[in-house]
Amino acid sequence: MWHQWIEQIQQGDTRALARAISLAENETAGLIEALAKTSIPQKPVIGITGPPGAGKSTLTDALIGALIQNGKSVAVICVDPSSPFHQGAVLGDRIRMSEWYTHPNVYIRSLATRGALGGLHPRILEITDLVKCFTADWILIETVGVGQSEVEVAGLADRTVVVLVPEAGDEIQTMKAGLLEIADLFVVNKSDRPDADRFRSHLERMMQEDRSHGSITPIINAIATEKKGIEEILTHLNELLRAPSQLHRNRMLLLEKAKHLLREQWLRKLDGGKMKESLDRAMQSPLFNLYAWVKDYAD
Numbered sequence: 001m002w003h004q005w006i007e008q009i010q011q012g013d014t015r016a017l018a019r020a021i022s023l024a025e026n027e028t029a030g031l032i033e034a035l036a037k038t039s040i041p042q043k044p045v046i047g048i049t050g051p052p053g054a055g056k057s058t059l060t061d062a063l064i065g066a067l068i069q070n071g072k073s074v075a076v077i078c079v080d081p082s083s084p085f086h087q088g089a090v091l092g093d094r095i096r097m098s099e100w101y102t103h104p105n106v107y108i109r110s111l112a113t114r115g116a117l118g119g120l121h122p123r124i125l126e127i128t129d130l131v132k133c134f135t136a137d138w139i140l141i142e143t144v145g146v147g148q149s150e151v152e153v154a155g156l157a158d159r160t161v162v163v164l165v166p167e168a169g170d171e172i173q174t175m176k177a178g179l180l181e182i183a184d185l186f187v188v189n190k191s192d193r194p195d196a197d198r199f200r201s202h203l204e205r206m207m208q209e210d211r212s213h214g215s216i217t218p219i220i221n222a223i224a225t226e227k228k229g230i231e232e233i234l235t236h237l238n239e240l241l242r243a244p245s246q247l248h249r250n251r252m253l254l255l256e257k258a259k260h261l262l263r264e265q266w267l268r269k270l271d272g273g274k275m276k277e278s279l280d281r282a283m284q285s286p287l288f289n290l291y292a293w294v295k296d297y298a299d
C-alpha cells in the first residue's frame with residue numbers, strides 16, 4: 001500500500017501526499033520498510049527555528065514568495081502549531097500563509113506534536129522523507145525552538161536558520177549553547193525595532209567568544225512583515241547549500257537520525273501489555289523503584 005502512495009507522491013500528487021502524511025501520523029505500519037526500498041531524492045531541507053513569536057511563519061511566508069519568484073516549488077512543514085503555548089497558531093499560520101495555500105507550486109502541512117515528552121513529532125523524519133519524494137524543489141520546516149526541538153530540527157534539516165528578535169537578549173543567553181551549535185544562519189527579525197543594532201552586536205560578541213566550532217555564523221537583519229532581508233537570506237542559503245558538505249557535521253546529523261530511528265524501532269518492539277503487567281507487579285512492593293525496574297526490564 002505504501003509503495004502506491006509513494007509512487008503517487010513522486011508524480012506530484014498533493015492529495016496522495018496529504019493522505020500519506022496522515023497515515024504516517026497515525027503510525028500506519030509498513031512505512032519504514034517502504035522508505036527503505038525507495039530512492040529518496042536529495043533536495044534542500046531548511047529548518048527555520050527560534051523562540052515563540054519571533055516571526056518564523058511571517059519569514060517562511062516571505063521565503064515562499066521569493067522562491068516562487070525564482071521559479072521554484074516549495075513544500076512547508078509547520079511543526080508544533082498546536083502546542084499548548086500557542087493556542088490558535090494554526091489559524092494564525094493559515095492567515096499568514098493564506099496566499100500560498102492554493103498556489104499550485106506550494107504545499108503546506110501543519111503537524112501537531114505527539115511526542116509526550118516534547119520534541120518534534122515522532123514520525124517527523126519519515127514524513128520529511130515522504131515530502132522529499134514529492135516534486136517540490138525546496139522543503140522548509142518551521143518549528144518553535146523551545147529546548148530540544150531546535151536541536152532535533154537541525155538533525156532533520158540540511159541547513160538551519162535561527163530566527164531571533166531584538167528583545168530576545170536574555171533568552172539567547174540561556175539558549176546559547178544549542179543555538180550557536182545548530183545555526184547555519186542567524187536572522188535578526190523585527191529589525192524595525194529600535195534595539196536591533198544593539199542586539200546584533202551582542203550576538204556577534206557572543207559568537208566571537210565561542211569560536212569552538214570554527215567559522216562565524218552569518219547574521220542577517222530582516223523585517224519579515226515588510227519582506228526586507230529575504231533575498232539576502234535566500235542568497236546566503238544558496239551559498240551554504242553549494243558549499244562543500246561539511247562531512248563532520250553531516251555525519252553527526254546522520255548519526256542523530258539513526259539514533260532516532262533506532263529508538264523508534266526499539267520502542268515499537270516493546271510489548272505494552274507485558275510491560276504493564278511487570279510494572280503492576282513491581283509496584284506492589286513497598287521497595288518499588290522505577291529506575292531499578294527499568295534497568296531490570298531492559299536487561
Ligand SMILES: Nc1nc2c(ncn2[C@@H]2O[C@H](COP(=O)(O)OP(=O)(O)OP(=O)(O)O)[C@@H](O)[C@H]2O)c(=O)[nH]1
Pocket residue numbers: 051052053054055056057058059086089092096144189190191192193222223224225226
Ligand atoms: N514589527 C515586526 N513585527 C513582525 C515582524 N515579523 C513578524 N512580526 C509579527 O510578529 C508576530 C508573530 O509572527 P509569527 O510569524 O506568527 O511568529 P512565529 O515565530 O511564527 O510564531 P509562533 O509560530 O507562534 O512561534 C506577528 O504579529 C507578526 O506580524 C517584523 O519584522 N517586524
Ligand SMILES: [Mg+2]
Pocket residue numbers: 056057058089093142
Ligand atoms: Mg509560526
